[in-house]
Amino acid sequence: MTGGGKKQAAILIGAATLGMTFNDDKAGAQEAPASPLTIEATVEAGVEVNDNGRLAVTSPGTDTTYYTSLGIVVGSETPTQSLNLSFGADLQYEDLAGGANEENGVEKPYLRFGYRATGADSRLGFNASYRKDDILNSVFLDTDADEIEDTILSSQGKIARTDYGVTYSFGVEAPFGMDLSASRKERDYSDVVDPRLFDRATDEVGAVARFRINPAATARLIARSTMYSADDTVSTERDTTDLGVGLNYAITPALTLDAQVTQTNIEETTTGGTTESDGVSARVGVIRDLANGNFGLSVAHTQYTDTARTDVLATRGLELAQGRFSFGIGVSSSDTGDTVMIGSIDYQNEIATGVITASLRRSATVNDNNEEVERTILGLGYNHAINEVSGLSIGLEVADAKDIGVGTTTDSTRADFRVTYSRALTEDWDWNLGYVGRYKDSSTSSSSATSNAIVTSIGRSFSLRP
Numbered sequence: 001m002t003g004g005g006k007k008q009a010a011i012l013i014g015a016a017t018l019g020m021t022f023n024d025d026k027a028g029a030q031e032a033p034a035s036p037l038t039i040e041a042t043v044e045a046g047v048e049v050n051d052n053g054r055l056a057v058t059s060p061g062t063d064t065t066y067y068t069s070l071g072i073v074v075g076s077e078t079p080t081q082s083l084n085l086s087f088g089a090d091l092q093y094e095d096l097a098g099g100a101n102e103e104n105g106v107e108k109p110y111l112r113f114g115y116r117a118t119g120a121d122s123r124l125g126f127n128a129s130y131r132k133d134d135i136l137n138s139v140f141l142d143t144d145a146d147e148i149e150d151t152i153l154s155s156q157g158k159i160a161r162t163d164y165g166v167t168y169s170f171g172v173e174a175p176f177g178m179d180l181s182a183s184r185k186e187r188d189y190s191d192v193v194d195p196r197l198f199d200r201a202t203d204e205v206g207a208v209a210r211f212r213i214n215p216a217a218t219a220r221l222i223a224r225s226t227m228y229s230a231d232d233t234v235s236t237e238r239d240t241t242d243l244g245v246g247l248n249y250a251i252t253p254a255l256t257l258d259a260q261v262t263q264t265n266i267e268e269t270t271t272g273g274t275t276e277s278d279g280v281s282a283r284v285g286v287i288r289d290l291a292n293g294n295f296g297l298s299v300a301h302t303q304y305t306d307t308a309r310t311d312v313l314a315t316r317g318l319e320l321a322q323g324r325f326s327f328g329i330g331v332s333s334s335d336t337g338d339t340v341m342i343g344s345i346d347y348q349n350e351i352a353t354g355v356i357t358a359s360l361r362r363s364a365t366v367n368d369n370n371e372e373v374e375r376t377i378l379g380l381g382y383n384h385a386i387n388e389v390s391g392l393s394i395g396l397e398v399a400d401a402k403d404i405g406v407g408t409t410t411d412s413t414r415a416d417f418r419v420t421y422s423r424a425l426t427e428d429w430d431w432n433l434g435y436v437g438r439y440k441d442s443s444t445s446s447s448s449a450t451s452n453a454i455v456t457s458i459g460r461s462f463s464l465r466p
Contacts, residue, residue: 036076037074037075037076037466038076038465038466039074039075040072040073041070042073042459043068043460045067045068045457046066046067046069046455046459047065047455047456048064048453049064049454050451050452052450053096054156055440056449057449060098060100063096064094064095064096065094065095066092066093067107068091069088069091069459070089072085072088073086080118083115084113085113085114086111087110087111087112089106089108091106092104092107107132108131108132108133108134109131109132111129111130111131113126113128114126121171121172121177122168122169122170122171123169123172124169125166125168126165126167127165128163128164128165129161129163130163131160132158132159132160133158133159135156135157135159135189157191157197158189161186162188163183163184165183165184166182166183167179167180175212176211178207178208180206181207182203182205182206183203185201185202186201187199187200200368201229201230203227204224204227206222206224206225207222208220208221209221216251217247217248217249217250218247219245220260221244221245222242222243222244222245222262225239225241235270236269237269239267240266241264241265242281243263244260244261244263245262255288256286256287257284258284259282261282262280262281263278263280263281264280264281264303265277265278266303277303277306279303280303281301281302282300283300284299294316295314296314296315296316296317298311298313302366306336306406307334307366307405308334309365310333310334311330311331311364312331312332313328313330313342313343315327315328315344320349322349322350323348323349324349325346325348326344326347327343327344328342328345330343332363334372337364337372337405338372340364342364343360344362345360347359354382354383354384354385354391355381356381356382357379357382358380359377361377362375364404367409370407371403371406371407372403372406372409374404375400377397377398379395380395381394381395390423390424391422392422393419394418396416396418398415399413400413401413410442412440412441412442413441414438414439416437416439417438418436428460429458430458430460431458432455432457433454433456434455434456435452435454436453437452438451
């Protein structure tokens with residue numbers, strides 16, 4: 001089962017959480033106040049049998065993976081501070097067909113940390129995360145544009161993602177205030193066979209000064225610097241600077257305008273020399289609150305190294321009796337690329353027997369390799385409660401990337417279909433049985449590939465504190 005599938009199974013296991021509370025049973029003892037510190041753990045042991053675990057065009061045979069997953073979540077919440085820490089890994093043993101390299105031992109480690117503090121008129125936040133995973137488990141389009149091919153379909157190897165950042169704001173409710181931020185994002189590859197996958201890092205620092213003109217209007221000055229470096233074949237280094245102004249204005253209690261314009265300067269250095277480009281990046285949007293939701297309209301123009309794209313988008317959000325529904329539709333165009341439809345759908349509704357979800361995202365952007373890409377991500381899900389001790393989860397996820405202008409992005413499609421049956425065996429332990437079907441297709445491949453996997457696991461989630 002893919003890493004995402006295992007985590008989905010772990011979530012299903014976590015539905016039957018056993019709280020372990022230790023109390024003083026002495027007569028007349030006062031009940032201690034609830035501790036702000038909580039510690040929860042999830043443990044799961046399972047086996048996956050896959051007829052084409054590496055999604056090869058021609059399957060080398062059946063792969064079998066045995067794993068034991070352990071996850072810990074630590075949380076603390078007070079009126080002024082919050083802390084969240086989660087970490088875990090798999091203990092894995094593989095029996096792979098075709099003489100493939102087996103990865104046995106501790107695999108898929110992850111760590112996530114978040115901290116927030118709120119003062120009288122200030123806020124401080126820090127976050128950090130690390131995760132190492134098989135590239136084949138990185139199924140879907142990378143929406144923050146740090147995967148060069150926008151979807152990873154067939155390369156072997158591993159990817160390590162490291163992200164951390166800090167934010168600080170003061171004068172939150174004052175006539176003058178500032179928002180300061182700094183972050184770093186790293187992507188490190190190992191044992192890859194695809195030369196388009198290479199180590200890279202992005203550093204960003206920013207400052208926004210806020211000027212409260214009156215209760216309805218706040219102006220801002222914007223300064224942001226982004227530094228990108230990559231170990232690609234041309235040793236790309238790209239520095240982007242944005243300087244500009246913005247305004248947030250409540251035209252009426254139900255109608256809000258937000259606008260921003262910046263001068264964007266980009267300097268890119270490769271082994272072939274240095275190039276500079278500049279232009280104006282701007283966006284303006286209005287949103288109106290309605291009795292049953294909201295309506296929005298936005299226009300955004302973004303300057304990139306070799307081109308600029310303009311997006312026009314209308315959105316509508318609706319509040320449902322047992323859920324939510326929102327959609328958007330628009331167009332994206334550039335001087336160098338295609339004009340394409342963009343939009344989104346987000347639907348969630350509770351029914352008598354479960355929950356139905358649906359989402360669709362289509363966007364056009366320029367990735368870190370200066371390639372214009374159209375991305376489409378579709379997700380469908382249904383969680384069905386069979387009875388008090390069992391349930392069925394069905395999910396379909398489809399991702400598609402297309403070249404729409406500058407660059408040579410590989411057209412590609414990836415789909416995953418999952419069905420999982422979950423049953424509470426006892427008060428503490430859950431059992432899961434699932435099927436995962438995967439599909440990939442790429443314009444660089446001679447043909448498509450599919451795989452079928454059966455996974456079964458047993459596990460539990462429980463509280464260690466309080």
